[in-house]
Structure formats: C-alpha cells, structure tokens
Amino acid sequence: MSQYAAMSPSLRAQEIAGLKTQLSGFEQLGCQLDMSRGKPGREQLDSVSDILTVLDSGEQCCFAGQDARNYGQLAGLPCAREYWADMLGCRPEQTIVGGNASLNLMYDVLARGCLFGLPHSPRPWCQEAEKKFLCPAPGYDRHFRITEQLGFSLIPIPMTPAGPNMDAVEEAVRDPSVKGIWCVPKYSNPQGYVYSDETCRRIAALRPAAPDFTVMWDNAYCVHEFEGDFLPFPDILSLCADAGNADMVYEFASTSKITLPGAGISALAASEENIRYHLGLMGVQTISYDKVNQLRHVLYLKDRAHTLALMRRHAEILAPKFRLVLEKLDEQLAPYGIARWNRPKGGYFVCVEAMPGTAKRALALCAGAGVKLTEAGATYPYGLDPNDSMIRIAPSLPPLEELEQAMDIFCTCLRIAALEKLGSI
Amino acid sequence: MSQYAAMSPSLRAQEIAGLKTQLSGFEQLGCQLDMSRGKPGREQLDSVSDILTVLDSGEQCCFAGQDARNYGQLAGLPCAREYWADMLGCRPEQTIVGGNASLNLMYDVLARGCLFGLPHSPRPWCQEAEKKFLCPAPGYDRHFRITEQLGFSLIPIPMTPAGPNMDAVEEAVRDPSVKGIWCVPKYSNPQGYVYSDETCRRIAALRPAAPDFTVMWDNAYCVHEFEGDFLPFPDILSLCADAGNADMVYEFASTSKITLPGAGISALAASEENIRYHLGLMGVQTISYDKVNQLRHVLYLKDRAHTLALMRRHAEILAPKFRLVLEKLDEQLAPYGIARWNRPKGGYFVCVEAMPGTAKRALALCAGAGVKLTEAGATYPYGLDPNDSMIRIAPSLPPLEELEQAMDIFCTCLRIAALEKLGSI
Numbered sequence: 018m019s020q021y022a023a024m025s026p027s028l029r030a031q032e033i034a035g036l037k038t039q040l041s042g043f044e045q046l047g048c049q050l051d052m053s054r055g056k057p058g059r060e061q062l063d064s065v066s067d068i069l070t071v072l073d074s075g076e077q078c079c080f081a082g083q084d085a086r087n088y089g090q091l092a093g094l095p096c097a098r099e100y101w102a103d104m105l106g107c108r109p110e111q112t113i114v115g116g117n118a119s120l121n122l123m124y125d126v127l128a129r130g131c132l133f134g135l136p137h138s139p140r141p142w143c144q145e146a147e148k149k150f151l152c153p154a155p156g157y158d159r160h161f162r163i164t165e166q167l168g169f170s171l172i173p174i175p176m177t178p179a180g181p182n183m184d185a186v187e188e189a190v191r192d193p194s195v196k197g198i199w200c201v202p203k204y205s206n207p208q209g210y211v212y213s214d215e216t217c218r219r220i221a222a223l224r225p226a227a228p229d230f231t232v233m234w235d236n237a238y239c240v241h242e243f244e245g246d247f248l249p250f251p252d253i254l255s256l257c258a259d260a261g262n263a264d265m266v267y268e269f270a271s272t273s274k275i276t277l278p279g280a281g282i283s284a285l286a287a288s289e290e291n292i293r294y295h296l297g298l299m300g301v302q303t304i305s306y307d308k309v310n311q312l313r314h315v316l317y318l319k320d321r322a323h324t325l326a327l328m329r330r331h332a333e334i335l336a337p338k339f340r341l342v343l344e345k346l347d348e349q350l351a352p353y354g355i356a357r358w359n360r361p362k363g364g365y366f367v368c369v370e371a372m373p374g375t376a377k378r379a380l381a382l383c384a385g386a387g388v389k390l391t392e393a394g395a396t397y398p399y400g401l402d403p404n405d406s407m408i409r410i411a412p413s414l415p416p417l418e419e420l421e422q423a424m425d426i427f428c429t430c431l432r433i434a435a436l437e438k439l440g441s442i
Numbered sequence: 443m444s445q446y447a448a449m450s451p452s453l454r455a456q457e458i459a460g461l462k463t464q465l466s467g468f469e470q471l472g473c474q475l476d477m478s479r480g481k482p483g484r485e486q487l488d489s490v491s492d493i494l495t496v497l498d499s500g501e502q503c504c505f506a507g508q509d510a511r512n513y514g515q516l517a518g519l520p521c522a523r524e525y526w527a528d529m530l531g532c533r534p535e536q537t538i539v540g541g542n543a544s545l546n547l548m549y550d551v552l553a554r555g556c557l558f559g560l561p562h563s564p565r566p567w568c569q570e571a572e573k574k575f576l577c578p579a580p581g582y583d584r585h586f587r588i589t590e591q592l593g594f595s596l597i598p599i600p601m602t603p604a605g606p607n608m609d610a611v612e613e614a615v616r617d618p619s620v621k622g623i624w625c626v627p628k629y630s631n632p633q634g635y636v637y638s639d640e641t642c643r644r645i646a647a648l649r650p651a652a653p654d655f656t657v658m659w660d661n662a663y664c665v666h667e668f669e670g671d672f673l674p675f676p677d678i679l680s681l682c683a684d685a686g687n688a689d690m691v692y693e694f695a696s697t698s699k700i701t702l703p704g705a706g707i708s709a710l711a712a713s714e715e716n717i718r719y720h721l722g723l724m725g726v727q728t729i730s731y732d733k734v735n736q737l738r739h740v741l742y743l744k745d746r747a748h749t750l751a752l753m754r755r756h757a758e759i760l761a762p763k764f765r766l767v768l769e770k771l772d773e774q775l776a777p778y779g780i781a782r783w784n785r786p787k788g789g790y791f792v793c794v795e796a797m798p799g800t801a802k803r804a805l806a807l808c809a810g811a812g813v814k815l816t817e818a819g820a821t822y823p824y825g826l827d828p829n830d831s832m833i834r835i836a837p838s839l840p841p842l843e844e845l846e847q848a849m850d851i852f853c854t855c856l857r858i859a860a861l862e863k864l865g866s867i
Contacts, residue, residue, distance in 0.1 A: 054513065059504075062511045066500035069734075073498075075491035079484075086487045086702040088479065116541050117732040124727040131557060132568065132592070143557065143568045159726070166726045167557070277511040280734035301584070301591045302549040307542040307732065309494075309705035 020354035021435055030441035036433050040386060043426045048387035050423040055206070055365030056414045057278055057331070058338075064330050065276050065317075072313040085308040091300055092292070093284075097311035101284040103321045105236065105270060106252040112286050113295065116306045119271035119283035123233060124163050126267050126285070129298055130196070130231065131167050136264055136294045138229035142196060143168070151189055151198035153181035155368060155396035155407045157206040160199040160235065169196065171398035176208060180216035190225035197231035203250050204238035207368040207396050207409040209361025211248065221256035223265070232257070232266040239270055240321075240328050242363040243335040247325050254286060263288040272314055274331070274365065275324060282307075282314045338412040338420055342367050345421070349428035355435035366409050368396075373404040375434040380408065382430035388423045445779035446860055455866035461858050465811060468851045473812035475848040480631070480790030481839045482703055482756070483763075489755050490701050490742075497738040510733040516725055517717070518709075522736035526709040528746045530661065530695060531677040537711050538720065541731045544696035544708035548658060549588050551692050551710070554723055555621070555656065556592050561689055561719045563654040567621060568593070576614055576623035578606035580793065580821030580832045582631040585624040585660065594621065596823030601633060603784075605641035615650035622656035628675050629663035632793040632821050632834035634786020636673065646681035648690070657682070657691040664695055665746075665753050667788040668760040672750050679711060688713040697739055699756070699790065700749060707732075707739045763837040763845055767792050770846070774853035780860035791834050793821075798829040800859040805833065807855035813848045 021029065072078070078085040085094055092098065093114025102109040115122045129135070131142040142148050150169040152161050153176050161171055172189060175182045180202070189195055200220065202212040212220075220232060234253050242248060257266045264287075272281035285295070318324045343360060346369065350356050358369045371379060376393040383390055391409040394402040410427070412420055446454065497503070503510040510519055517523060518539025527534040540547045554560070556567040567573050575594040577586050578601050586596055597614060600607040605627070614620055625645065627637040637645075645657060659678050667673060682691045689712075697706035710720070743749045768785060771794065775781050781796045796804060801818040808815055816834040819827040835852070837845055 056513050059509065062503075062509065063500045066503075066511070069500070070495070070498045073495045075488045075494070078487075078491075084484065084487065086491070086704055088481050088698075088703045118728045118730075121728040128553060128557065132553065141568075143566075159729075162726045166723070273513075277734060278513045279511055279730050280732045298591070301587045303543045303546040304584075305543075305704050307705045307735065309702060310732065310735065 021439055022354060026441045029436045029439060033433055033436045033441055036429050036436070040382065040426070040429050040433065043386045043429065046422070048422060048426070050388045050419050051414055052411050052420070052423055053389045053391050054414070055274070055411045057274060058334065058414050058416065060334050060416070061331055061413070062277060064334065065327070068276050068313060068317040071316045072309065077316070078309060078312060085312045088304045090305050090308060091296055091303070093306060094308045094311045094315070096315045097282065097308070100315050100318065100320065101270065101286065104239065104324065105268060105284070105286050107254045107286050110289050111254055111292060112284055113292060113299075114306065114311055115283040115285060117279065117281055117283065117310070119235070119237070119269040119273070120159055122283055122285045123160070123235065123269055126233075126295065127163060127167055129295065130229070133298060135229045135231060136290060145194065147194045149192065149195045151181075151186060151195060152398045153199065154398060155207055155409070156199060157201060157235070158391075158395040158400070160233070161398050164199070165399065173398050174198070176205065176210065178210050180205070180210065180212035183216055183219045187219070187223065190223055190227070190230060193226035195225065196227050196229060197233055199233050199235065201235050201237055202253070203236060203248070204241060204361055204364025206237065206364065207366040208359050209364045209366060209368065210359070214251065217251050217253065217256055221253065221262060221266070222260040223262065230265060234266050234268040236268055236270045238274070238364045240325055241274060241365070242328065243332040243339060244362040248363070254288065258288065264291050267291065272318070275328065276314060276317065280310065282311050335413060337417060339367065341417060341420055342410055342412045342424055345424035345428055349425070350431060353432060353435065356431060365413055366411055369408040369410060369431070371406045371408055371431055372435045372438060373406045375431065375438050376402065376405045376408050378437065379431040379434035382433060383427055386426045386430065388426045390427070446864055447779060451866045454861045454864060458858060458861045458866060461854050461861070465807065465851070465854050465858065468811045468854065471812075471847070473847060473851070475813045475844050476839055477836050477845070477848055478814045478816045479839070480699070480836045482699060483759065483839050483841065485759050485841070486756055486838070487702060489759065490752070493701050493738060493742040496741045497734065502741070503734060503737060510737045513729045515730050515733060516721055516728070518731060519733045519736045519740070521740045522707065522733070525740050525743065525745065526695065526711065529664065529749065530693060530709070530711050532679045532711050535714050536679055536717060537709055538717060538724070539731065539736055540708040540710060542704065542706050542708065542735070544660070544662070544694040544698070545584055547708055547710045548585070548660065548694055551658075551720065552588060552592055554720065555654070558723060560654045560656060561715060570619065572619045574617065574620045576606075576611060576620060577823045578624065579823060580632055580834070581624060582626060582660070583816070583820040583825070585658070586823050589624070590824065598823050599623070601630065601635065603635050605630070605635065605637035608641055608644045612644070612648065615648055615652070615655060618651035620650065621652050621654060622658055624658050624660070626660050626662055627678070628661060628673070629666060629786055629789025631662065631789065632791040632832075633784050634789045634791060634793065635784070639676065642676050642678065642681055646678065646687060646691070647685040648687065655690060659691050659693040661693055661695045663699070663789045665750055666699060666790070667753065668757040668764060669787040673788070679713065683713065689716050692716065697743070700753065701739060701742065705735065707736050760838060762842060764792065766842060766845055767835055767837045767849055770849035770853055774850070775856060778857060778860065781856060790838055791836055794833040794835060794856070796831045796833055796856055797860045797863060798831045800856065800863050801827060801830045801833050803862065804852075804856040804859035807858060808852055811851045811855070813851045815852070
C-alpha cells in the first residue's frame, strides 16, 4: 500500500477497478444507512425513556403556590431555571427556559433583532441597509441558514483547533454592519474542537463597531463527553460582563442530546438586562412554554452532577461508534494520504477533510450505495465549501453493525474519488 | 328596589353609603381572588391529568418506521395531524401541529409576514409604509397586542351577536394597507358570540384590496360548550377555497382548554400552498415540535368524538360557575338598570357591559377588595374602551365558594361606580 499521489496512473487505474468491484458488491446489499445528522440512536433513546414516567400525577405539578399544568411563568419554572443555572454556571435570573428546541430560541433572538432591534441597536436590523454575520467554518449548517434566511451576508471565519481564528474575528468586527458571530464553544460542530480559554477571553473582550454586536454562544455539547472526564467550561456571561460586554452574548443549551431530541427542554442565558428585554417581547408571543415538560426534566435530571452521571450512559453507547469510525478511517484511508480527520472526545461528529475536489464525488458515490451523509458543503456558509473537501460524519444513529458497513462503503467511495481526481490512464 | 337612574340624588347617596359599608366588610376579609384570565381551575386540571401517564414507554413512540422521541417530522406526527383534521373538519395535509401555544403559531405567521411576506405579498410587511389590522372589539387582548407589537395600526370593528359587523369589514378591506382581521368564530372572547353562517360566508368571500389580506381564524373554543349540545362549525378553509380565497385564511386551535393549558398541543390549518410556504420557513426555525407530547395527546384524546365526551367533564365543572355568575348578575345588578351581559353557552367568559364611564372605577374598587379582573379596556385595541364600559369576567379559575364571594364584591363595586357616576348630593 502506498500514498495514492505517489502511485503511477496505471496503478491508480488498477486500484480504481478493484474498488469499483468492491462498491458494486456493496450496492447489491441494498443498504439504507443514515449518517447525515447528529441524531441519537434508538439505544440512547431507550436508555433515557424512564423520563416518560417520572411525572405521573397532578399533585407533583403543584408546589410553591403554583401549578405547572396551568398558564403562566413565562421565563420558565423556577426549578428549571435553577437547573440550567447550575448546568451553565450562571444565575437563575440570567436564564429563560424554553420549549423543545434551542434552535427556536436562537431564531427568535435574531428575528427580534430584525423586527425590533436588540437593546443596544440603533434601529431594527431589518432597517439596516447591510448586515453581516460571522460564520466560523466549517460550522453548523442550521446556524448559517437562520442568518441567511434573516437576510444577513454570511462571512466565513476560518476555524482552528482553538476556535475561530481570533485575528480574523477582531478584524471583521471593525465593520459596523457585522452584527454577530455564531459559536459552538465546546466540541464544535463538526470538528469537535474546544475553544481555548484564550479564544473565549478574546471573544468576551471584543470591541465591535456595531453597538448591538451579538455573540450566539451555542453550548450544544456542554456536557457531551463520550471519552474521558467532563471538561469544565467557562461561564461566558461572566467573561463578557468582566470585559464590559455584559449584554453582548446569548448562550444556548438544550437537553436534546441528554434526554429526548424531539421532546427535551431548552435554555437561553444572558444578562439580566437582556432577559428583561426578551421577556417583554416574548410576553406577546406566548403565555408560557411547556412547564410540565420542564418539571419532568428537573425530576429526571435533578442537577448537573446527576446529569453528568447520566451522560456516562450515552458515552458508553456513543464511544464504540466513534472508535469504530476512527478505526475504519485509520485502516482504510490513512495509508493513502488522501484525507485527515479530527479525533474528538465529545460532541456528535467526526470531520473528514478529504483531498480538495473530492467531497462531492465521494458523497455521490456513497448515496448510490445507499449511505446518506451530510451534504458536501453543508458545513460552510451558503453550502459552499471552497475546497470541496469537508465531510461531516455523524455516527450516532446507526447501530454498530450498520455503521461498520457504512464506513466500509464511505472509505471505498472516498478512495475512488481521490484516485479519479489524481487521474489514471 | 328601583333603577338607579330613576332614583333621586339623595336616595343614591343613601344607597352608596350602604354599599360602601358592605364593601368595607368585604375588604376586611382579605380576599385574593382572580377572575382575570381564562385559566382552567384545579378541578379541571385534575380531571385530565391522566394524560400524564398514557404514554409510559419508549416502545409506544416507535411505529410506522418513525420514533416520536427523535428529531424530525416538522409538520407534526402524522397521527396528530389526522387528529386535528378530524377536529377541525379539514384534511391532514392542511395542518401543522405545533407546540404548547397556538398563540405562538399565530405570532409566527404574522412575524413571517413582516420579515418575509406571505405567499401573495408584494413585499415583506416590514417594508410597507403603513399597515393596518382589523380588530373586532371587544376582542382578545393578546391578539391585539401581537399586531400592535408588529407595528400594525389597530382598526376597531364593532362586534355584533352574529360576529364582526360585516358591512364595516367589507368597507375597511377596500384599503390596501389593511392586511388582515382577527376572528374568534365560536364563543368569541369575551362575549361568547358565535359567528353566524352568513358572517362566515361573507368573511370567506371578502374581496380585499390587499392581495395578502389574512384572516386569523382563532378557533380557540371550537369544542368548548359548557351548556347544551356540541354546536357544529363550518370548515372555514373550504368556505374560503369555494370563494376563490383558499390562501386567505389561517385557522388555529389548541388543547389548552381540553387537556393542560401550559402543556397542550396546538394546530395551524391552512391551504396546502400556505402549509408548504410556512414549512419552508419553519424548517430554518426549528427541527420539529414536541412529538412525544403530540403522541401523548393522540393517545389520550383519540378523536373528535372522544374529545367531545371529555369536554362534557369540563362542562360539568364549568357550568355551575357560569350559572353562579349569571345568577349573581341577575340578582344584584339587573334590578338597577346599570349593566347588561351576555349568556354564553361555551367559551370562558361573561362580558358585562356596564354603564358608560364606570368600568375602570368598578375594577379599581374590586382590586381594593382583593378581586382581580381583566383590566378595564383590555378587550379593545390599545386597551382603550371608548365607553369605559366593557368588563370581562373569567369564572373558570376560582372554586365556586370563592367565585361567589368575588361576584358579590364585583356587583357591589359596579353598583357603587354607577351611583357615583349618576351623581348624588
């Protein structure tokens, strides 16, 4: 075995032929395998489905003179606010507990910016002649699509293993039309990078030209280690406040990958000034979020320590899947010098950086063999990967045996794409 | 006993003195009674809390190749869409099943109109120089506040026992800046009126100047009889489609007053064209609503027939409360000719039309004696009741004995306010 780039064209042709035979074999299996999204697998869902029975009577809903079953308590059940404050290291008054989707909380914050402006906005963003949003890339496609839909120009910022390239960020925020930045500080989507303390500190200390510049701090994987110990993370609210930027940041989290993805609870954390502002607008939008489900979660998850214990169960299910993916990549791709990848300790993704110009082709081959991956380019603003090279693998959904097959197919396809790119006679 | 208007000033002075003594007595009781919002009472919540245990295993969540616990199915669980289609008399493809608040679905439809426009909009509403919304009044304060927050001028339309004054509506929609109307077609909030077939037909057949005129059809009380048989209602989607206005209407409903107000499910029904449009935008806002709770509701409520049977239980709890309110009004107010009121058969409110200029004063007196009612004026756009006369009573929350006391206090206060207004020596 040797590096493909060093092979002669004729040897490459031979290699392709062999791999294509292999691929035909896979195709005949008629697989339907999905590694496209960070969906927990059935085993994970089963492992937490006790949550369905933890709240089983009306009496449990009544305490402190309140009834979780009735209207009211816009900011969330006090015990749920305490839970999230404990999880995120902030104060309950700095939280709003939402419905089943933190994405919706993010959307609403930015939509309010567009419709009404945020507390420090000179005017609603929809009245700005031009507005831009910083998108560390590769990143999370759903983040990018929110700001795209709301009319922002998406400005890519290179990602590094320590987080977004802060020189580039500091330079970019000198433009007053730059209104914010997307961040996934822990186990970034898709690379699994953890922002360094230095990066967090520099973000908190930004001096943006826009008075309403907004850091969208999506702490989606705050307790989501699948390997090794829990990694503490800084309270970004305190960091920003200490740097004189208390109102600059909104932090988000959810139980989507702690309990049930479709039926969890979410949280927004921000300065008390920001919380007041958003509650004022939210009070017209809704009466309250589902406090029965908030209570169900508090009864089930209890606190941070208990949540971390529960996350070990997820880790036990997830770790073998990530290990398998890395083994397959090590065995089947490493020898040919056609890709590199990260080795995350948490989060939901492995990111493969393939030889430039091969990602789309490889994924098309995969699709033909019944293996669905996140669309090539999806991790870049507008779905445009300038190098056509970044591939996001989400190993969580398929059972191990299916994942093994999917990875065999993926590696075969990526090898074919690389060989085609390098050329053969 | 005689009509206050016919009394001599000196007799009125005597009457006031007696009533004020009575009120002092009430004040010394230190009541804390709340008739301000249409919140179900504890007994109602207890009567449906079996819903908490109807879904108690992960297996129940898995069927038809789907898992309700996982991400996906933006438009809602198919069985939940079927449930709502059955309830509203439309087709499942015409529905989106939402989270715990239909108010949030309404807000989102109009916010999308502002940010992006609706399918027939020449431009996003936030780019319109002027935009207006028709508000049949008295009406629901939360409706009015949504359109107020989104920057519409609120145009009051007189309510009649058959629904909004349709001559006024037909005249108003000739203005192209009029973008929509709020409707509560069955047991209107607060008067409990049911729109006549003629009104529904005329609304469906409107020929508004604005191509994107929108009927916000909040069918909040579609199965909410507390007296008499279920009153069938027309499918507004068909009526509009038949009149060539298929895309003009959005219907809303929820289980907030069927199961649990803070933890129910909601629905939006509209033309398939509108559904497609909104799903396209919604797909950026969220991944899915809480399908576990949707499933819980379908298991518990089953279908329209079963839901109607369950509504009889609510009726048994609510009917005595409404009866008590009407008895008190008949006994303590009718003799003095100082107010009139409706006698609804469903919904959540009794609306008292007091002598002009007395509502605020009466409610201030009530507040002083510990009885909270919906703020005077709240049922009018901008909170401005031109006659200071409309008072909304929400009898559902307090237990019967507290309600009795609250009504005694209310009647006393309204009598004092009327006497003060009429003048005494």
